[in-house]
Amino acid sequence: MNVLIIEDEKALADELEIFLCNHNYICEVCFNGVTASEKIAVNLYDFILIDLGLPDYDGLELLKEAKKNNPDAICMILTARAEVYDRVKGLDLGADDYLPKPFSLLELQSRMQAITRRKFGLKQNLVDLGGFLINLTDRTISYYNTEINTITKKEFDLIAYLLLHKNRTLTRSQLSEHIWGSIINDDYDSNYIDAHIKNIRKKLNVFASPDWLETVRGLGYKIKINA
Amino acid sequence: MKLKTKLTLFNTISKLVIVTLFVLLLPVLIRNINQNFTDNKLHKQKNKVLRIIKTSGIKNNLYAAYSPLKEEFYSLDEDSLDESLDTITNEKRKIEGDTIDYRILSYNFIIDKKNYLLEIGKSVDTIGETTTPLQNIAFVVLVGMILLTILADLVYSTYVLRPLDLIIKTKLIAHKFPNFGSYNKVKTSTSDFEYLDISIHKMIETIESTFQKEREFISNASHELMTPISILQSKIENMFEREDIVDELKTRLLEMQKILNRLKSITKTLLLISQIENEQFLKEDQISLTVLLGEVYDEISIRLQDKNIIYETSLPEEWNLVHVNKFLLFNLFFNLINNAIKYNHENGHIKVVATHENNIFMISIIDTGIGISAGDLPFIFNRFKKFRQSMQQDSFGLGLPIVKSIAAFHKIKIGVVSEKGKGSTFKLILPGFLIEI
Numbered sequence: 040m041n042v043l044i045i046e047d048e049k050a051l052a053d054e055l056e057i058f059l060c061n062h063n064y065i066c067e068v069c070f071n072g073v074t075a076s077e078k079i080a081v082n083l084y085d086f087i088l089i090d091l092g093l094p095d096y097d098g099l100e101l102l103k104e105a106k107k108n109n110p111d112a113i114c115m116i117l118t119a120r121a122e123v124y125d126r127v128k129g130l131d132l133g134a135d136d137y138l139p140k141p142f143s144l145l146e147l148q149s150r151m152q153a154i155t156r157r158k159f160g161l162k163q164n165l166v167d168l169g170g171f172l173i174n175l176t177d178r179t180i181s182y183y184n185t186e187i188n189t190i191t192k193k194e195f196d197l198i199a200y201l202l203l204h205k206n207r208t209l210t211r212s213q214l215s216e217h218i219w220g221s222i223i224n225d226d227y228d229s230n231y232i233d234a235h236i237k238n239i240r241k242k243l244n245v246f247a248s249p250d251w252l253e254t255v256r257g258l259g260y261k262i263k264i265n266a
Numbered sequence: 267m268k269l270k271t272k273l274t275l276f277n278t279i280s281k282l283v284i285v286t287l288f289v290l291l292l293p294v295l296i297r298n299i300n301q302n303f304t305d306n307k308l309h310k311q312k313n314k315v316l317r318i319i320k321t322s323g324i325k326n327n328l329y330a331a332y333s334p335l336k337e338e339f340y341s342l343d344e345d346s347l348d349e350s351l352d353t354i355t356n357e358k359r360k361i362e363g364d365t366i367d368y369r370i371l372s373y374n375f376i377i378d379k380k381n382y383l384l385e386i387g388k389s390v391d392t393i394g395e396t397t398t399p400l401q402n403i404a405f406v407v408l409v410g411m412i413l414l415t416i417l418a419d420l421v422y423s424t425y426v427l428r429p430l431d432l433i434i435k436t437k438l439i440a441h442k443f444p445n446f447g448s449y450n451k452v453k454t455s456t457s458d459f460e461y462l463d464i465s466i467h468k469m470i471e472t473i474e475s476t477f478q479k480e481r482e483f484i485s486n487a488s489h490e491l492m493t494p495i496s497i498l499q500s501k502i503e504n505m506f507e508r509e510d511i512v513d514e515l516k517t518r519l520l521e522m523q524k525i526l527n528r529l530k531s532i533t534k535t536l537l538l539i540s541q542i543e544n545e546q547f548l549k550e551d552q553i554s555l556t557v558l559l560g561e562v563y564d565e566i567s568i569r570l571q572d573k574n575i576i577y578e579t580s581l582p583e584e585w586n587l588v589h590v591n592k593f594l595l596f597n598l599f600f601n602l603i604n605n606a607i608k609y610n611h612e613n614g615h616i617k618v619v620a621t622h623e624n625n626i627f628m629i630s631i632i633d634t635g636i637g638i639s640a641g642d643l644p645f646i647f648n649r650f651k652k653f654r655q656s657m658q659q660d661s662f663g664l665g666l667p668i669v670k671s672i673a674a675f676h677k678i679k680i681g682v683v684s685e686k687g688k689g690s691t692f693k694l695i696l697p698g699f700l701i702e703i
Contacts, residue, residue, distance in 0.1 A: 048493050048496075048497060050497045050501075051493065051496055051497045051500060054497065054500035054501055054503075054504055055500065057504050058500065058503070058504055058507075061504075061507065092493075119489055119490075119492035119493050119496070120489060139492075140492045140493060140495075140496040141492055141493075141495040141496035141499050141530055142496065142499075143499065143503060144499075144500055144503045144504065145503065191564070192564065193564065193565070193568070207507065208506075208516075210506070210520055210523060212520075212523045212524055212527050213503075213523075215527075216527070219565065221593075222565060222596075222597060222600055223531075223534060223535055223538050223597050223601075223668060224531075224597070224600060224601050224604055224665055224668070226531075226604070226608075231568045231569055231572065234568050234571065234572050235568055238568075238571075257513070257517050257520075258513070258516055258517065258520060259520075
């Protein structure tokens with residue numbers, strides 16, 4: 040999929056490019072609004088990531104142009120100015136998502152995937168993990184037709200996030216940010232992820248051992264799927 | 267004492283003193299006035315008598331007479347005195363056995379080589395008899411006038427001092443720091459009050475601009491920090507994903523990530539506080555308290571479980587919170603309950619109680635934790651103050667400042683009762699307009 044990254048902060052644009060290229064996206068980067076405007080007018084993209092705080096261009100203006108010239112593209116706003124007004128305005132103008140800086144690259148990827156799924160209406164999103172059937176659309180887990188309803192919303196969020204980034208170690212910080220990111224509190228290092236994982240294992244163990252949910256010593260957790 | 271009262275009191279006392287002096291002096295004054303008046307009258311009568319003598323001759327007029335009540339008398343008689351007399355004196359005369367004080371004009375003159383003496387007398391009692399009633403009338407009239415002027419003074423001073431009251435009420439009491447309204451001139455024709463009003467307004471402007479600068483600085487600084495933090499975070503994440511990095515390095519990357527997270531949390535929190543203080547949030551949501559606390563519980567239950575804390579709620583009525591910002595209220599309760607967990611003991615208790623008594627809506631969050639010492643209590647809402655470090659906690663002292671800002675934004679009052687070692691109770695008093703039952 041083609042991604043246009045519009046970000047005036049070169050170091051960040053580079054990291055976005057590296058990350059997305061590693062995950063099989065084809066990236067183009069521009070560091071200012073004028074070039075971006077030209078590119079939007081000429082090329083077609085699947086994704087357009089727009090930084091609102093461009094020095095030479097109004098990011099929202101760019102969004103309008105993108106919606107006009109690239110009507111099928113998924114537009115995501117990335118911004119450090121997390122003002123409520125910007126958010127509402129951006130979504131009003133047709134942005135598909137809004138990610139305030141600083142964000143995790145994993146979060147960006149999972150949002151991009153979620154929108155793709157939504158947009159292209161991928162129906163049943165089912166994953167089989169050693170007998171456990173995980174339905175990402177209905178947000179349910181079942182074991183050979185028995186639905187496991189003891190799993191809480193948070194626990195499912197964790198499983199889904201790990202599954203989305205399967206075979207990759209996710210750190211506790213990354214997992215915490217995903218499930219508690221919107222809560223503003225003054226804990227900066229909570230180890231409640233461990234408690235959640237412990238609970239998930241306990242609940243799944245009733246049916247079968249969830250070997251696929253691995254603890255990576257000292258680093259974090261991952262879901263391993265042998266492709 | 268109020269300025270109004272003081273002014274009126276001073277006016278009353280000064281007038282009373284003057285009036286009393288006047289009333290005391292009144293008899294002397296009246297006596298003098300009466301005497302002058304009487305003397306004038308006697309002279310006029312004398313002249314009249316002399317005119318009559320000139321026209322009708324003296325013989326017909328030689329007689330002495332007094333009025334039936336002996337208030338006045340008149341006599342013209344031949345006289346042997348050589349010296350010429352023209353005096354007015356007070357003398358006693360005996361008339362028909364009564365001795366009476368008279369004011370007597372004595373005048374002698376010569377007609378046809380004969381000496382005559384004219385005497386016209388007026389009883390002193392008649393002269394003085396008006397003194398007492400006059401004094402009484404004067405007293406009554408003056409007291410009445412004093413009362414009237416006191417009333418007038420009171421009304422006028424109330425009127426003239428009203429701008430002062432207005433300045434204090436609208437400019438000083440009604441203002442909530444640090445958000446001031448625009449300048450509304452207080453109507454007054456008194457230049458002193460105008461001066462006061464303008465001075466207060468200038469002071470408010472200075473305070474306001476200082477507050478504004480501080481808020482802007484925090485807001486800008488936090489915004490500016492977001493991009494570099496974002497770059498660092500992305501770099502660390504990308505490095506962490508590389509296959510050629512050994513686990514030992516990954517562990518160190520993880521440490522960096524944790525520290526970065528701390529920086530991120532602080533920055534986000536400061537930004538949130540400045541956004542709340544700049545009123546950048548809307549208050550258009552409504553949510554039932556039960557649902558809101560349920561959502562907080564979903565997020566926080568893992569922490570309760572981790573410490574094996576018993577959590578209870580007692581919500582006797584179905585409260586619907588209106589005109590609120592759900593995101594902010596969620597964070598308020600999350601932080602309060604999170605603190606109640608953080609500073610609690612293993613197997614402790616937390617209770618959230620809503621009460622509605624005498625039209626006061628109160629939500630209390632009661633914990634059985636380590637408590638706060640009385641000395642620390644006044645400072646717990648200050649930013650970056652960390653007191654309860656005895657228990658090892660990863661926090662940076664912005665939890666309660668967030669709570670305070672959110673509460674103030676919703677006009678919710680917070681009170682804390684705490685006893686070291688026994689636990690703390692945070693009380694939220696919600697204004698009536700936030701609640702629908």
